[in-house]
Amino acid sequence: MIPSATLRAVVLVVVAAVPASSWGHAVLVESIPPHKATLTASPQTVLLRFNAALERMIIQVYLVDHQKTRTPLADVDESKPNEIVVHPPKLPPGVYTILYKVLARDGHITEGSIRFTILDV
Ligand SMILES: [Cu+2]
Numbered sequence: 745m746i747p748s749a750t751l752r753a754v755v756l757v758v759v760a761a762v763p764a765s766s767w768g769h770a771v772l773v774e775s776i777p778p779h780k781a782t783l784t785a786s787p788q789t790v791l792l793r794f795n796a797a798l799e800r801m802i803i804q805v806y807l808v809d810h811q812k813t814r815t816p817l818a819d820v821d822e823s824k825p826n827e828i829v830v831h832p833p834k835l836p837p838g839v840y841t842i843l844y845k846v847l848a849r850d851g852h853i854t855e856g857s858i859r860f861t862i863l864d865v
Contacts (some may be wrong), residue, residue, distance in 0.1 A: 768850030770794040770826075772858075775842075779858040784865045786835040790817075790842055792858070797825035802847035807832050808857075810839050817842075837864035 776791040777783055792805070800822060807815045807830075821829035828844065840862070845855045 768796055768848055769852050770796045770798055770846045770848035770854045772844075772854075772856055775858045777858075777860045779860075781860040783860055783862050786862055787832060787860070790830050790832060790858075792828040792830075792842070792844055794826045794828075794846065794848075794854075796848045796850070798828070799847040799849060802845070802853070803828060804843075804845040805830050806843040807835075808841040808843055809835075814843075835862055837862045 771794060772792060773795045774793040776789070777787055800819070803819050805817045805819065805828060807817055809815075815833070817830035817832060819828045820831055821827070828846070830842075832840075832842075838861070839859065841857050841859045843855070843857045845853060847853050
């Protein structure tokens, strides 16, 4: 059996080995529609652009409506390594959130969201 002090030392070494720098983290730099956008029609496409390349296997995107119903959305365009493109279903007026969870190639997972409103026009 490994003494717990030894185990603790091993954990500390592993944590210290992860670079403190945020270089390579996938941070959202732009979206279409932009966060807090007000739209007059349901968006056919939502684009999320990150500052770094993403690991395609781990991408999770959900559409969340005002009742907190989550609909998973598939990335339909993998041509740019730092972009996610999804096609939401045709949405009635309301407030919607796009939740994303991505893994950058540096091994760090980033989660976030954008919100937009579709007006009843
Ligand atoms: Cu990172």
